[in-house]
Amino acid sequence: MPETMSAWEQEGYGPASGVRRVERPIPAPGRGEVLLQVRATALNAGDVRIMLGDPLLVRPVFGIRRPRNPVRGMDVAGTVVALGEGVDGVDVDEEVVVELPGGGGLAQYAVAPAVRLARRPAAVAPHLAATLPIAAGTAWQALDASGVGDGQRVLILGASGGVGTFAVQLAALRGAQVDATCSARNRVVVEGLGAHVIDRDTRPARLPAESYDAVVEIASGAPLRDLRRLVRDGGSVVLVGGDGGRVLGPVPRMLRAALLSAGSNRRIRSLAATPRAEILTRLLDLVAVGRLHPLIEREYSFADVADALAHVEAGHTVGKVVVHVAG
Ligand SMILES: NC(=O)c1ccc[n+]([C@@H]2O[C@H](COP(=O)([O-])OP(=O)(O)OC[C@H]3O[C@@H](n4cnc5c(N)ncnc54)[C@H](OP(=O)(O)O)[C@@H]3O)[C@@H](O)[C@H]2O)c1
Structure with missing residues:
Protein backbone atom coordinates (compact mmCIF):
# COMPACT_ATOMS: atom_id res chain seq x y z
CA MET A 1 0.00 0.00 0.00
CA PRO A 2 1.27 3.50 -0.79
CA GLU A 3 1.11 6.08 2.03
CA THR A 4 -0.35 8.94 0.00
CA MET A 5 -3.07 9.35 -2.61
CA SER A 6 -4.34 11.91 -5.10
CA ALA A 7 -7.61 13.63 -4.23
CA TRP A 8 -9.60 16.49 -5.76
CA GLU A 9 -10.37 19.03 -3.02
CA GLN A 10 -12.17 22.34 -2.65
CA GLU A 11 -10.82 24.94 -0.20
CA GLY A 12 -14.15 26.69 0.20
CA TYR A 13 -17.64 26.64 -1.30
CA GLY A 14 -17.60 27.63 -4.95
CA PRO A 15 -17.65 26.50 -8.58
CA ALA A 16 -15.84 23.53 -10.12
CA SER A 17 -13.05 25.83 -11.32
CA GLY A 18 -11.89 26.06 -7.67
CA VAL A 19 -11.38 22.31 -7.23
CA ARG A 20 -7.70 21.25 -7.10
CA ARG A 21 -5.78 17.96 -7.27
CA VAL A 22 -3.68 17.44 -4.13
CA GLU A 23 -1.65 14.67 -2.43
CA ARG A 24 -2.98 13.48 0.93
CA PRO A 25 -2.25 10.65 3.37
CA ILE A 26 -4.45 7.62 2.72
CA PRO A 27 -7.17 7.67 5.42
CA ALA A 28 -7.42 4.83 7.97
CA PRO A 29 -10.78 3.06 8.38
CA GLY A 30 -12.31 3.50 11.84
CA ARG A 31 -14.51 1.08 13.74
CA GLY A 32 -17.19 -0.40 11.45
CA GLU A 33 -15.53 1.11 8.37
CA VAL A 34 -13.60 -0.22 5.38
CA LEU A 35 -10.99 1.43 3.17
CA LEU A 36 -11.83 1.32 -0.54
CA GLN A 37 -9.56 1.74 -3.51
CA VAL A 38 -11.92 3.78 -5.65
CA ARG A 39 -12.50 2.44 -9.15
CA ALA A 40 -15.27 4.73 -10.42
CA THR A 41 -17.33 7.60 -9.01
CA ALA A 42 -20.56 8.94 -10.50
CA LEU A 43 -21.65 12.55 -9.98
CA ASN A 44 -25.04 13.92 -8.98
CA ALA A 45 -26.75 17.30 -8.81
CA GLY A 46 -26.30 16.89 -5.03
CA ASP A 47 -22.49 16.94 -5.37
CA VAL A 48 -22.79 20.32 -7.06
CA ARG A 49 -25.15 21.69 -4.42
CA ILE A 50 -22.64 20.80 -1.69
CA MET A 51 -19.69 22.07 -3.78
CA LEU A 52 -21.43 25.45 -4.21
CA GLY A 53 -22.90 25.56 -0.69
CA ASP A 54 -26.18 26.38 -2.42
CA PRO A 55 -28.77 26.66 -0.95
CA LEU A 56 -27.22 28.14 2.20
CA LEU A 57 -29.20 25.58 4.19
CA VAL A 58 -26.63 22.90 3.25
CA ARG A 59 -23.85 24.73 5.11
CA PRO A 60 -24.91 24.03 8.71
CA VAL A 61 -25.02 20.34 7.70
CA PHE A 62 -21.82 20.08 5.62
CA GLY A 63 -19.69 22.85 7.19
CA ILE A 64 -20.35 26.53 7.87
CA ARG A 65 -17.31 28.17 6.19
CA ARG A 66 -16.21 25.30 3.96
CA PRO A 67 -17.27 21.68 3.47
CA ARG A 68 -15.91 19.59 6.38
CA ASN A 69 -15.04 16.90 3.82
CA PRO A 70 -13.29 18.82 1.01
CA VAL A 71 -13.63 15.89 -1.45
CA ARG A 72 -16.86 15.61 -3.45
CA GLY A 73 -18.20 12.37 -4.95
CA MET A 74 -20.90 10.37 -3.16
CA ASP A 75 -21.50 7.38 -5.45
CA VAL A 76 -18.57 4.99 -5.48
CA ALA A 77 -17.62 1.58 -6.86
CA GLY A 78 -14.38 0.25 -5.39
CA THR A 79 -12.30 -2.60 -4.03
CA VAL A 80 -12.08 -3.25 -0.28
CA VAL A 81 -8.39 -2.94 0.65
CA ALA A 82 -8.49 -2.73 4.47
CA LEU A 83 -10.96 -3.38 7.29
CA GLY A 84 -11.47 -1.30 10.43
CA GLU A 85 -12.18 -2.87 13.80
CA GLY A 86 -15.45 -4.74 14.26
CA VAL A 87 -16.15 -5.30 10.55
CA ASP A 88 -17.49 -8.67 9.54
CA GLY A 89 -19.36 -9.96 6.54
CA VAL A 90 -16.98 -8.28 4.09
CA ASP A 91 -13.42 -9.18 3.10
CA VAL A 92 -10.39 -7.53 1.57
CA ASP A 93 -10.43 -7.72 -2.26
CA GLU A 94 -14.25 -7.71 -2.48
CA GLU A 95 -15.76 -5.47 -5.16
CA VAL A 96 -18.44 -3.19 -3.70
CA VAL A 97 -20.66 -0.18 -4.35
CA VAL A 98 -21.61 2.43 -1.76
CA GLU A 99 -23.17 5.83 -1.19
CA LEU A 100 -21.04 8.25 0.86
CA PRO A 101 -23.42 11.08 1.86
CA GLY A 102 -20.56 13.33 2.95
CA GLY A 103 -18.54 12.75 -0.23
CA GLY A 104 -15.00 11.41 -0.60
CA GLY A 105 -15.27 9.52 -3.91
CA LEU A 106 -13.15 11.88 -6.03
CA ALA A 107 -9.99 10.45 -4.49
CA GLN A 108 -7.97 7.30 -5.07
CA TYR A 109 -9.00 5.88 -1.66
CA ALA A 110 -12.10 6.48 0.47
CA VAL A 111 -13.40 5.28 3.83
CA ALA A 112 -16.94 3.82 3.86
CA PRO A 113 -19.26 2.40 6.54
CA ALA A 114 -19.34 -1.40 6.14
CA VAL A 115 -23.12 -1.58 6.70
CA ARG A 116 -23.75 0.53 3.58
CA LEU A 117 -21.83 -1.70 1.17
CA ALA A 118 -23.49 -3.68 -1.61
CA ARG A 119 -21.50 -6.35 -3.46
CA ARG A 120 -20.87 -5.58 -7.11
CA PRO A 121 -21.68 -8.53 -9.38
CA ALA A 122 -18.90 -9.31 -11.85
CA ALA A 123 -21.36 -8.71 -14.71
CA VAL A 124 -21.70 -5.01 -13.76
CA ALA A 125 -18.67 -2.87 -14.64
CA PRO A 126 -17.54 -0.42 -11.93
CA HIS A 127 -18.50 2.71 -13.91
CA LEU A 128 -22.04 1.33 -14.44
CA ALA A 129 -22.37 0.26 -10.80
CA ALA A 130 -21.33 3.72 -9.58
CA THR A 131 -24.30 5.34 -11.35
CA LEU A 132 -26.81 3.55 -9.11
CA PRO A 133 -26.76 4.54 -5.41
CA LEU A 271 -39.01 12.63 -0.63
CA ALA A 272 -35.76 12.60 1.35
CA ALA A 273 -34.07 9.53 -0.12
CA THR A 274 -31.67 7.67 2.18
CA PRO A 275 -28.79 5.25 1.43
CA ARG A 276 -30.34 1.75 1.33
CA ALA A 277 -27.96 -1.14 0.67
CA GLU A 278 -30.82 -3.59 0.07
CA ILE A 279 -32.26 -1.42 -2.72
CA LEU A 280 -28.78 -0.95 -4.20
CA THR A 281 -28.34 -4.74 -4.29
CA ARG A 282 -31.62 -5.14 -6.20
CA LEU A 283 -30.61 -2.42 -8.65
CA LEU A 284 -27.24 -4.09 -9.25
CA ASP A 285 -29.04 -7.37 -9.94
CA LEU A 286 -31.34 -5.67 -12.48
CA VAL A 287 -28.31 -4.24 -14.30
CA ALA A 288 -26.51 -7.60 -14.15
CA VAL A 289 -29.39 -9.37 -15.94
CA GLY A 290 -29.81 -6.58 -18.51
CA ARG A 291 -33.20 -5.28 -17.33
CA LEU A 292 -31.92 -1.85 -16.21
CA HIS A 293 -29.51 0.19 -18.34
CA PRO A 294 -27.64 3.11 -16.77
CA LEU A 295 -27.52 5.87 -19.35
CA ILE A 296 -24.07 7.48 -19.27
CA GLU A 297 -23.65 10.76 -21.10
CA ARG A 298 -19.96 11.35 -20.38
CA GLU A 299 -17.03 9.43 -18.91
CA TYR A 300 -14.01 11.34 -17.56
CA SER A 301 -10.55 10.25 -16.51
CA PHE A 302 -9.34 11.07 -12.97
CA ALA A 303 -7.14 13.83 -14.43
CA ASP A 304 -10.28 15.66 -15.62
CA VAL A 305 -12.40 15.75 -12.45
CA ALA A 306 -12.81 19.56 -12.52
CA ASP A 307 -14.27 19.30 -16.06
CA ALA A 308 -16.64 16.54 -14.94
CA LEU A 309 -17.91 18.66 -12.03
CA ALA A 310 -18.24 21.70 -14.31
CA HIS A 311 -20.38 19.69 -16.72
CA VAL A 312 -22.79 18.63 -13.96
CA GLU A 313 -22.75 22.18 -12.56
CA ALA A 314 -24.04 23.44 -15.94
CA GLY A 315 -27.28 21.53 -15.19
CA HIS A 316 -27.84 19.78 -18.52
CA THR A 317 -26.58 16.27 -17.80
CA VAL A 318 -28.37 13.59 -19.80
CA GLY A 319 -28.38 10.47 -17.62
CA LYS A 320 -25.13 10.20 -15.69
CA VAL A 321 -21.57 11.53 -15.62
CA VAL A 322 -18.90 9.11 -14.40
CA VAL A 323 -15.24 9.50 -13.43
CA HIS A 324 -12.90 6.52 -13.90
CA VAL A 325 -10.60 6.71 -10.88
CA ALA A 326 -8.59 3.46 -11.17
CA GLY A 327 -8.82 0.35 -13.28
N1 LIG B 1 -35.32 14.26 -2.68
C1 LIG B 1 -34.20 13.54 -2.73
O1 LIG B 1 -33.91 12.73 -1.84
C2 LIG B 1 -33.27 13.72 -3.91
C3 LIG B 1 -32.26 12.79 -4.18
C4 LIG B 1 -31.48 12.96 -5.32
C5 LIG B 1 -31.68 14.07 -6.14
N2 LIG B 1 -32.61 14.99 -5.81
C6 LIG B 1 -32.86 16.18 -6.67
O2 LIG B 1 -33.42 15.69 -7.88
C7 LIG B 1 -33.07 16.59 -8.94
C8 LIG B 1 -32.44 15.79 -10.07
O3 LIG B 1 -31.17 15.30 -9.66
P1 LIG B 1 -30.20 14.66 -10.74
O4 LIG B 1 -28.93 14.31 -10.06
O5 LIG B 1 -30.94 13.65 -11.51
O6 LIG B 1 -29.97 15.94 -11.67
P2 LIG B 1 -29.28 16.06 -13.11
O7 LIG B 1 -28.90 14.73 -13.62
O8 LIG B 1 -28.24 17.11 -13.00
O9 LIG B 1 -30.51 16.64 -13.98
C9 LIG B 1 -30.22 17.36 -15.14
C10 LIG B 1 -31.38 17.18 -16.11
O10 LIG B 1 -32.55 17.87 -15.64
C11 LIG B 1 -33.22 18.41 -16.76
N3 LIG B 1 -34.07 19.55 -16.41
C12 LIG B 1 -33.68 20.67 -15.78
N4 LIG B 1 -34.75 21.53 -15.66
C13 LIG B 1 -35.81 20.91 -16.26
C14 LIG B 1 -37.19 21.26 -16.46
N5 LIG B 1 -37.67 22.43 -16.05
N6 LIG B 1 -37.99 20.37 -17.09
C15 LIG B 1 -37.52 19.18 -17.52
N7 LIG B 1 -36.21 18.80 -17.36
C16 LIG B 1 -35.38 19.65 -16.74
C17 LIG B 1 -32.10 18.82 -17.69
O11 LIG B 1 -32.59 18.85 -19.01
P3 LIG B 1 -32.20 20.08 -19.99
O12 LIG B 1 -30.73 19.99 -20.23
O13 LIG B 1 -33.01 19.81 -21.20
O14 LIG B 1 -32.56 21.33 -19.26
C18 LIG B 1 -31.05 17.72 -17.50
O15 LIG B 1 -31.19 16.67 -18.43
C19 LIG B 1 -32.15 17.64 -8.31
O16 LIG B 1 -32.93 18.78 -7.98
C20 LIG B 1 -31.63 16.95 -7.07
O17 LIG B 1 -31.23 17.88 -6.09
C21 LIG B 1 -33.42 14.84 -4.72
Whole structure:
Protein backbone atom coordinates (compact mmCIF):
# COMPACT_ATOMS: atom_id res chain seq x y z
CA MET A 1 0.00 0.00 0.00
CA PRO A 2 1.27 3.50 -0.79
CA GLU A 3 1.11 6.08 2.03
CA THR A 4 -0.35 8.94 0.00
CA MET A 5 -3.07 9.35 -2.61
CA SER A 6 -4.34 11.91 -5.10
CA ALA A 7 -7.61 13.63 -4.23
CA TRP A 8 -9.60 16.49 -5.76
CA GLU A 9 -10.37 19.03 -3.02
CA GLN A 10 -12.17 22.34 -2.65
CA GLU A 11 -10.82 24.94 -0.20
CA GLY A 12 -14.15 26.69 0.20
CA TYR A 13 -17.64 26.64 -1.30
CA GLY A 14 -17.60 27.63 -4.95
CA PRO A 15 -17.65 26.50 -8.58
CA ALA A 16 -15.84 23.53 -10.12
CA SER A 17 -13.05 25.83 -11.32
CA GLY A 18 -11.89 26.06 -7.67
CA VAL A 19 -11.38 22.31 -7.23
CA ARG A 20 -7.70 21.25 -7.10
CA ARG A 21 -5.78 17.96 -7.27
CA VAL A 22 -3.68 17.44 -4.13
CA GLU A 23 -1.65 14.67 -2.43
CA ARG A 24 -2.98 13.48 0.93
CA PRO A 25 -2.25 10.65 3.37
CA ILE A 26 -4.45 7.62 2.72
CA PRO A 27 -7.17 7.67 5.42
CA ALA A 28 -7.42 4.83 7.97
CA PRO A 29 -10.78 3.06 8.38
CA GLY A 30 -12.31 3.50 11.84
CA ARG A 31 -14.51 1.08 13.74
CA GLY A 32 -17.19 -0.40 11.45
CA GLU A 33 -15.53 1.11 8.37
CA VAL A 34 -13.60 -0.22 5.38
CA LEU A 35 -10.99 1.43 3.17
CA LEU A 36 -11.83 1.32 -0.54
CA GLN A 37 -9.56 1.74 -3.51
CA VAL A 38 -11.92 3.78 -5.65
CA ARG A 39 -12.50 2.44 -9.15
CA ALA A 40 -15.27 4.73 -10.42
CA THR A 41 -17.33 7.60 -9.01
CA ALA A 42 -20.56 8.94 -10.50
CA LEU A 43 -21.65 12.55 -9.98
CA ASN A 44 -25.04 13.92 -8.98
CA ALA A 45 -26.75 17.30 -8.81
CA GLY A 46 -26.30 16.89 -5.03
CA ASP A 47 -22.49 16.94 -5.37
CA VAL A 48 -22.79 20.32 -7.06
CA ARG A 49 -25.15 21.69 -4.42
CA ILE A 50 -22.64 20.80 -1.69
CA MET A 51 -19.69 22.07 -3.78
CA LEU A 52 -21.43 25.45 -4.21
CA GLY A 53 -22.90 25.56 -0.69
CA ASP A 54 -26.18 26.38 -2.42
CA PRO A 55 -28.77 26.66 -0.95
CA LEU A 56 -27.22 28.14 2.20
CA LEU A 57 -29.20 25.58 4.19
CA VAL A 58 -26.63 22.90 3.25
CA ARG A 59 -23.85 24.73 5.11
CA PRO A 60 -24.91 24.03 8.71
CA VAL A 61 -25.02 20.34 7.70
CA PHE A 62 -21.82 20.08 5.62
CA GLY A 63 -19.69 22.85 7.19
CA ILE A 64 -20.35 26.53 7.87
CA ARG A 65 -17.31 28.17 6.19
CA ARG A 66 -16.21 25.30 3.96
CA PRO A 67 -17.27 21.68 3.47
CA ARG A 68 -15.91 19.59 6.38
CA ASN A 69 -15.04 16.90 3.82
CA PRO A 70 -13.29 18.82 1.01
CA VAL A 71 -13.63 15.89 -1.45
CA ARG A 72 -16.86 15.61 -3.45
CA GLY A 73 -18.20 12.37 -4.95
CA MET A 74 -20.90 10.37 -3.16
CA ASP A 75 -21.50 7.38 -5.45
CA VAL A 76 -18.57 4.99 -5.48
CA ALA A 77 -17.62 1.58 -6.86
CA GLY A 78 -14.38 0.25 -5.39
CA THR A 79 -12.30 -2.60 -4.03
CA VAL A 80 -12.08 -3.25 -0.28
CA VAL A 81 -8.39 -2.94 0.65
CA ALA A 82 -8.49 -2.73 4.47
CA LEU A 83 -10.96 -3.38 7.29
CA GLY A 84 -11.47 -1.30 10.43
CA GLU A 85 -12.18 -2.87 13.80
CA GLY A 86 -15.45 -4.74 14.26
CA VAL A 87 -16.15 -5.30 10.55
CA ASP A 88 -17.49 -8.67 9.54
CA GLY A 89 -19.36 -9.96 6.54
CA VAL A 90 -16.98 -8.28 4.09
CA ASP A 91 -13.42 -9.18 3.10
CA VAL A 92 -10.39 -7.53 1.57
CA ASP A 93 -10.43 -7.72 -2.26
CA GLU A 94 -14.25 -7.71 -2.48
CA GLU A 95 -15.76 -5.47 -5.16
CA VAL A 96 -18.44 -3.19 -3.70
CA VAL A 97 -20.66 -0.18 -4.35
CA VAL A 98 -21.61 2.43 -1.76
CA GLU A 99 -23.17 5.83 -1.19
CA LEU A 100 -21.04 8.25 0.86
CA PRO A 101 -23.42 11.08 1.86
CA GLY A 102 -20.56 13.33 2.95
CA GLY A 103 -18.54 12.75 -0.23
CA GLY A 104 -15.00 11.41 -0.60
CA GLY A 105 -15.27 9.52 -3.91
CA LEU A 106 -13.15 11.88 -6.03
CA ALA A 107 -9.99 10.45 -4.49
CA GLN A 108 -7.97 7.30 -5.07
CA TYR A 109 -9.00 5.88 -1.66
CA ALA A 110 -12.10 6.48 0.47
CA VAL A 111 -13.40 5.28 3.83
CA ALA A 112 -16.94 3.82 3.86
CA PRO A 113 -19.26 2.40 6.54
CA ALA A 114 -19.34 -1.40 6.14
CA VAL A 115 -23.12 -1.58 6.70
CA ARG A 116 -23.75 0.53 3.58
CA LEU A 117 -21.83 -1.70 1.17
CA ALA A 118 -23.49 -3.68 -1.61
CA ARG A 119 -21.50 -6.35 -3.46
CA ARG A 120 -20.87 -5.58 -7.11
CA PRO A 121 -21.68 -8.53 -9.38
CA ALA A 122 -18.90 -9.31 -11.85
CA ALA A 123 -21.36 -8.71 -14.71
CA VAL A 124 -21.70 -5.01 -13.76
CA ALA A 125 -18.67 -2.87 -14.64
CA PRO A 126 -17.54 -0.42 -11.93
CA HIS A 127 -18.50 2.71 -13.91
CA LEU A 128 -22.04 1.33 -14.44
CA ALA A 129 -22.37 0.26 -10.80
CA ALA A 130 -21.33 3.72 -9.58
CA THR A 131 -24.30 5.34 -11.35
CA LEU A 132 -26.81 3.55 -9.11
CA PRO A 133 -26.76 4.54 -5.41
CA ILE A 134 -28.22 8.06 -5.41
CA ALA A 135 -29.87 8.44 -8.82
CA ALA A 136 -31.44 4.99 -9.16
CA GLY A 137 -31.91 4.64 -5.38
CA THR A 138 -33.86 7.92 -5.31
CA ALA A 139 -35.95 6.91 -8.33
CA TRP A 140 -36.76 3.59 -6.63
CA GLN A 141 -37.77 5.29 -3.38
CA ALA A 142 -39.89 7.86 -5.26
CA LEU A 143 -41.81 5.06 -7.00
CA ASP A 144 -42.25 3.25 -3.67
CA ALA A 145 -43.53 6.45 -2.05
CA SER A 146 -46.12 6.92 -4.79
CA GLY A 147 -47.07 3.22 -4.88
CA VAL A 148 -46.43 2.91 -8.64
CA GLY A 149 -47.36 -0.58 -9.81
CA ASP A 150 -48.62 -2.69 -12.66
CA GLY A 151 -51.07 -1.00 -15.02
CA GLN A 152 -50.86 2.42 -13.36
CA ARG A 153 -50.31 5.69 -15.15
CA VAL A 154 -47.35 7.75 -13.97
CA LEU A 155 -46.04 11.14 -15.06
CA ILE A 156 -42.34 11.92 -14.55
CA LEU A 157 -41.55 15.62 -14.78
CA GLY A 158 -37.93 16.19 -15.81
CA ALA A 159 -36.95 12.75 -17.08
CA SER A 160 -33.63 13.34 -18.83
CA GLY A 161 -31.21 13.60 -15.86
CA GLY A 162 -29.80 10.97 -13.53
CA VAL A 163 -32.86 10.39 -11.34
CA GLY A 164 -35.24 10.85 -14.29
CA THR A 165 -33.67 8.30 -16.64
CA PHE A 166 -33.77 5.67 -13.89
CA ALA A 167 -37.32 6.64 -12.81
CA VAL A 168 -38.66 6.09 -16.34
CA GLN A 169 -37.02 2.67 -16.64
CA LEU A 170 -37.97 1.49 -13.14
CA ALA A 171 -41.60 2.63 -13.53
CA ALA A 172 -41.82 0.75 -16.84
CA LEU A 173 -40.27 -2.32 -15.18
CA ARG A 174 -43.05 -2.16 -12.56
CA GLY A 175 -45.56 -2.40 -15.39
CA ALA A 176 -46.65 1.25 -15.33
CA GLN A 177 -47.57 3.29 -18.36
CA VAL A 178 -45.08 6.16 -18.28
CA ASP A 179 -45.49 9.72 -19.54
CA ALA A 180 -42.45 11.97 -19.10
CA THR A 181 -41.39 15.53 -19.81
CA CYS A 182 -38.03 16.65 -21.15
CA SER A 183 -36.68 19.19 -23.61
CA ALA A 184 -36.95 18.56 -27.35
CA ARG A 185 -33.27 17.69 -27.64
CA ASN A 186 -33.69 14.76 -25.20
CA ARG A 187 -36.98 13.42 -26.59
CA VAL A 188 -35.48 10.48 -28.49
CA VAL A 189 -33.38 9.41 -25.49
CA VAL A 190 -36.31 9.44 -23.06
CA GLU A 191 -38.63 7.70 -25.55
CA GLY A 192 -35.94 5.03 -25.90
CA LEU A 193 -36.18 4.37 -22.16
CA GLY A 194 -39.86 3.48 -22.46
CA ALA A 195 -41.79 6.72 -21.94
CA HIS A 196 -44.34 8.61 -23.97
CA VAL A 197 -42.77 12.08 -24.08
CA ILE A 198 -44.58 15.35 -23.44
CA ASP A 199 -42.60 18.49 -24.26
CA ARG A 200 -41.50 20.20 -21.07
CA ASP A 201 -42.96 23.51 -22.27
CA THR A 202 -46.45 22.00 -21.88
CA ARG A 203 -47.55 23.41 -18.55
CA PRO A 204 -49.04 20.79 -16.17
CA ALA A 205 -52.08 23.08 -15.83
CA ARG A 206 -52.87 22.31 -19.48
CA LEU A 207 -52.76 18.51 -19.11
CA PRO A 208 -56.05 16.65 -18.44
CA ALA A 209 -57.08 16.62 -14.77
CA GLU A 210 -57.03 13.39 -12.72
CA SER A 211 -55.28 11.45 -15.48
CA TYR A 212 -52.45 9.88 -13.40
CA ASP A 213 -52.12 7.54 -10.44
CA ALA A 214 -48.81 9.19 -9.56
CA VAL A 215 -46.75 12.22 -10.52
CA VAL A 216 -43.00 12.27 -9.81
CA GLU A 217 -41.78 15.88 -9.79
CA ILE A 218 -38.04 16.07 -10.49
CA ALA A 219 -37.51 19.38 -12.26
CA SER A 220 -40.61 21.21 -13.51
CA GLY A 221 -41.05 23.66 -10.63
CA ALA A 222 -44.78 23.80 -11.51
CA PRO A 223 -47.22 25.10 -8.88
CA LEU A 224 -48.18 22.38 -6.40
CA ARG A 225 -51.92 22.82 -7.03
CA ASP A 226 -51.34 22.18 -10.74
CA LEU A 227 -49.43 18.98 -9.94
CA ARG A 228 -52.05 17.76 -7.50
CA ARG A 229 -54.81 18.40 -10.03
CA LEU A 230 -53.21 15.80 -12.32
CA VAL A 231 -53.68 12.83 -9.96
CA ARG A 232 -56.85 10.84 -9.44
CA ASP A 233 -58.61 10.51 -6.14
CA GLY A 234 -56.25 8.53 -3.87
CA GLY A 235 -53.24 9.18 -6.12
CA SER A 236 -50.12 11.03 -5.04
CA VAL A 237 -47.49 13.51 -6.10
CA VAL A 238 -43.91 12.88 -4.97
CA LEU A 239 -41.55 15.86 -4.83
CA VAL A 240 -37.99 14.75 -5.59
CA GLY A 241 -36.16 17.82 -6.83
CA GLY A 242 -36.25 21.21 -8.45
CA ASP A 243 -34.74 24.56 -7.71
CA GLY A 244 -35.64 26.55 -4.65
CA GLY A 245 -34.56 29.80 -3.06
CA ARG A 246 -30.91 30.68 -2.33
CA VAL A 247 -31.33 30.35 1.44
CA LEU A 248 -33.82 27.58 2.21
CA GLY A 249 -33.85 25.72 -1.12
CA PRO A 250 -36.82 23.34 -1.37
CA VAL A 251 -37.96 23.71 2.26
CA PRO A 252 -40.73 26.32 1.71
CA ARG A 253 -42.17 24.19 -1.13
CA MET A 254 -42.06 21.12 1.13
CA LEU A 255 -43.95 23.00 3.85
CA ARG A 256 -46.57 24.15 1.36
CA ALA A 257 -46.90 20.54 0.18
CA ALA A 258 -47.54 19.38 3.76
CA LEU A 259 -50.17 22.09 4.25
CA LEU A 260 -51.92 21.30 0.96
CA SER A 261 -51.93 17.59 1.78
CA ALA A 262 -53.52 17.92 5.20
CA GLY A 263 -56.93 16.25 5.05
CA SER A 264 -56.64 15.63 1.28
CA ASN A 265 -56.83 12.23 -0.39
CA ARG A 266 -54.48 13.47 -3.13
CA ARG A 267 -51.26 13.68 -1.13
CA ILE A 268 -48.10 15.57 -2.05
CA ARG A 269 -45.14 13.82 -0.41
CA SER A 270 -41.64 15.31 -0.16
CA LEU A 271 -39.01 12.63 -0.63
CA ALA A 272 -35.76 12.60 1.35
CA ALA A 273 -34.07 9.53 -0.12
CA THR A 274 -31.67 7.67 2.18
CA PRO A 275 -28.79 5.25 1.43
CA ARG A 276 -30.34 1.75 1.33
CA ALA A 277 -27.96 -1.14 0.67
CA GLU A 278 -30.82 -3.59 0.07
CA ILE A 279 -32.26 -1.42 -2.72
CA LEU A 280 -28.78 -0.95 -4.20
CA THR A 281 -28.34 -4.74 -4.29
CA ARG A 282 -31.62 -5.14 -6.20
CA LEU A 283 -30.61 -2.42 -8.65
CA LEU A 284 -27.24 -4.09 -9.25
CA ASP A 285 -29.04 -7.37 -9.94
CA LEU A 286 -31.34 -5.67 -12.48
CA VAL A 287 -28.31 -4.24 -14.30
CA ALA A 288 -26.51 -7.60 -14.15
CA VAL A 289 -29.39 -9.37 -15.94
CA GLY A 290 -29.81 -6.58 -18.51
CA ARG A 291 -33.20 -5.28 -17.33
CA LEU A 292 -31.92 -1.85 -16.21
CA HIS A 293 -29.51 0.19 -18.34
CA PRO A 294 -27.64 3.11 -16.77
CA LEU A 295 -27.52 5.87 -19.35
CA ILE A 296 -24.07 7.48 -19.27
CA GLU A 297 -23.65 10.76 -21.10
CA ARG A 298 -19.96 11.35 -20.38
CA GLU A 299 -17.03 9.43 -18.91
CA TYR A 300 -14.01 11.34 -17.56
CA SER A 301 -10.55 10.25 -16.51
CA PHE A 302 -9.34 11.07 -12.97
CA ALA A 303 -7.14 13.83 -14.43
CA ASP A 304 -10.28 15.66 -15.62
CA VAL A 305 -12.40 15.75 -12.45
CA ALA A 306 -12.81 19.56 -12.52
CA ASP A 307 -14.27 19.30 -16.06
CA ALA A 308 -16.64 16.54 -14.94
CA LEU A 309 -17.91 18.66 -12.03
CA ALA A 310 -18.24 21.70 -14.31
CA HIS A 311 -20.38 19.69 -16.72
CA VAL A 312 -22.79 18.63 -13.96
CA GLU A 313 -22.75 22.18 -12.56
CA ALA A 314 -24.04 23.44 -15.94
CA GLY A 315 -27.28 21.53 -15.19
CA HIS A 316 -27.84 19.78 -18.52
CA THR A 317 -26.58 16.27 -17.80
CA VAL A 318 -28.37 13.59 -19.80
CA GLY A 319 -28.38 10.47 -17.62
CA LYS A 320 -25.13 10.20 -15.69
CA VAL A 321 -21.57 11.53 -15.62
CA VAL A 322 -18.90 9.11 -14.40
CA VAL A 323 -15.24 9.50 -13.43
CA HIS A 324 -12.90 6.52 -13.90
CA VAL A 325 -10.60 6.71 -10.88
CA ALA A 326 -8.59 3.46 -11.17
CA GLY A 327 -8.82 0.35 -13.28
N1 LIG B 1 -35.32 14.26 -2.68
C1 LIG B 1 -34.20 13.54 -2.73
O1 LIG B 1 -33.91 12.73 -1.84
C2 LIG B 1 -33.27 13.72 -3.91
C3 LIG B 1 -32.26 12.79 -4.18
C4 LIG B 1 -31.48 12.96 -5.32
C5 LIG B 1 -31.68 14.07 -6.14
N2 LIG B 1 -32.61 14.99 -5.81
C6 LIG B 1 -32.86 16.18 -6.67
O2 LIG B 1 -33.42 15.69 -7.88
C7 LIG B 1 -33.07 16.59 -8.94
C8 LIG B 1 -32.44 15.79 -10.07
O3 LIG B 1 -31.17 15.30 -9.66
P1 LIG B 1 -30.20 14.66 -10.74
O4 LIG B 1 -28.93 14.31 -10.06
O5 LIG B 1 -30.94 13.65 -11.51
O6 LIG B 1 -29.97 15.94 -11.67
P2 LIG B 1 -29.28 16.06 -13.11
O7 LIG B 1 -28.90 14.73 -13.62
O8 LIG B 1 -28.24 17.11 -13.00
O9 LIG B 1 -30.51 16.64 -13.98
C9 LIG B 1 -30.22 17.36 -15.14
C10 LIG B 1 -31.38 17.18 -16.11
O10 LIG B 1 -32.55 17.87 -15.64
C11 LIG B 1 -33.22 18.41 -16.76
N3 LIG B 1 -34.07 19.55 -16.41
C12 LIG B 1 -33.68 20.67 -15.78
N4 LIG B 1 -34.75 21.53 -15.66
C13 LIG B 1 -35.81 20.91 -16.26
C14 LIG B 1 -37.19 21.26 -16.46
N5 LIG B 1 -37.67 22.43 -16.05
N6 LIG B 1 -37.99 20.37 -17.09
C15 LIG B 1 -37.52 19.18 -17.52
N7 LIG B 1 -36.21 18.80 -17.36
C16 LIG B 1 -35.38 19.65 -16.74
C17 LIG B 1 -32.10 18.82 -17.69
O11 LIG B 1 -32.59 18.85 -19.01
P3 LIG B 1 -32.20 20.08 -19.99
O12 LIG B 1 -30.73 19.99 -20.23
O13 LIG B 1 -33.01 19.81 -21.20
O14 LIG B 1 -32.56 21.33 -19.26
C18 LIG B 1 -31.05 17.72 -17.50
O15 LIG B 1 -31.19 16.67 -18.43
C19 LIG B 1 -32.15 17.64 -8.31
O16 LIG B 1 -32.93 18.78 -7.98
C20 LIG B 1 -31.63 16.95 -7.07
O17 LIG B 1 -31.23 17.88 -6.09
C21 LIG B 1 -33.42 14.84 -4.72
